[in-house]
Amino acid sequence: MGNTETQGYSKEERVKMAKRTLRVMVAKPGLDGHDRGARVLARCFRDAGFEVIYTGCHQTPEQIAAAAVQEDVDLVGLSCLSGAHRYLFPAVVTALKERKAEDICVIGGGIIPEQDFKMLYDSGIKEIFTPGATLDGIVEWVRKNVMVRE
Amino acid sequence: METVKKIQEGDVRTASRLIRRIEDGVLEARSTIKKLFPLTGNAHIVGITGPPGAGKSTLVDGIVTQLRQKQKKVGVLAVDPTSPFTGGAILGDRVRMQKHAEDEGVFVRSLATRCALGGLAKAVGDAIHIMDVMGKEVILVETVGTGQQEVDIINHSHTVLVVLIPGMGDEIQAIKAGIMEIADIFVINKADRDGGSKLYRELVSLLDMAPASAFASGWRPPIVKVENSFVPESFNNSVAELTQKIEEHHQHLLASELMVSRERRKAAVELSEAIRNTVYEPIMDKLITEGTIDAMVEELMAKTSDPYSLAERIAQRFLKS
Known part of the structure; x- marks a missing residue:
């Protein structure tokens, strides 16, 4: 295989030359039109230097998973204020699995009672942010826990 | 080869991943494009x-x-x-x-x-x-x-x-x-x-x-x-x-005749972009990493040289013809 461009560069140099940018998706599943929080978060991710795909409200878990695969994101952030998170969040994880995309990290936020945390973590949600979480804290969590996948 | 086959089969995951690697400038991704090009x-x-x-x-x-x-x-x-x-x-x-x-x-x-x-x-x-x-x-x-x-x-x-x-x-x-x-x-x-x-x-x-x-x-x-x-x-x-x-x-x-002339224009632009990616950018990266650019900017600030002379100095170093 004639891989001529990579000749003459050390591995470190190649890694450095490849400027990887984190791609994240902010999505609102279900019948909940309160998207202020999602938009603030999208803006905050943008300011952190991420590429943010925003899909708007009223998305089915299947639509979110299909879009996440088409966009090759590293992270899906779900926002839900309607109380349907117990169904919707795990459904997104399942829909990603069906598309062999279980390596995409899924986090959630919104009005989520503490007693639901365990059930959501068990279903594959990696972290949950509720009212009081700071934007800086969310970005810091993403930087620490989400990598560009190879 | 596996990647090419998957893309031909329309596999979204593989295709989107490859687009991502191209966007990020991962050099290995280009070798896949080389194989795809004749199929386009x-x-x-x-x-x-x-x-x-x-x-x-x-x-x-x-x-x-x-x-x-x-x-x-x-x-x-x-x-x-x-x-x-x-x-x-x-x-x-x-x-x-x-x-x-x-x-x-x-x-x-x-x-x-x-x-x-x-x-x-x-x-x-x-x-x-x-x-x-x-x-x-x-x-x-x-x-x-x-x-x-x-x-x-x-x-x-x-x-x-x-x-x-x-x-x-x-x-x-x-x-x-x-x-x-x-x-x-x-x-x-x-x-x-x-x-x-x-x-x-x-x-x-x-x-x-x-x-x-x-x-x-x-x-x-x-x-x-x-x-x-x-x-x-x-x-x-x-x-x-x-x-x-x-x-x-x-x-x-x-x-x-228009399709052919538009395809030709597209080909010429792609070539010029590829030259930029494979010739200009690596040279610039090298000049930046080794500190040459900073040193040259100092020369300009001190008016001891001018942009054209400095660019010619770089051309002499990298162009051998």
């Missing part, structure tokens, strides 16, 4: 450009719906701007197109400009190739919201739609030079708004004033009016008409 050249590539908020994404969504009714396989590349300060971007064109998310005949991929000028992203050429090899019959490329000068879309597409809206007044004057030359089809979007007919008349007179040589191939850009998308019936009818015009233009390209 089947898709009809349609560029959609116009000012921010003109309704490009909504139109693209409408065109996709029309093409899907004809069972065409469709690829969409939607470009949005990157922040020059943080490198971040909000890619929001998808919001208008999400109803196609689960349709396997449609692949929508958002691209950030990553600070490329000209209204497109640097990776757009290779992303088009990848969708082409996936078997997409029509690839719609939506530019960022454009002003007057961002005409790179003509270097990557066969058919260019320029989307305008009423009420931009003097802007019509401003677009005469740039956009008059690149449109194959004009779209007046939101044509039911005040000023829609005025814009139509202005466009007609712009086209009437053009020299005969502008339409030498026998194609005079049609002007399609599209009404408010909140009235689904009239919107769908106008978008059906627009899709018809896009297909007519494709037939016109194929029947005339």
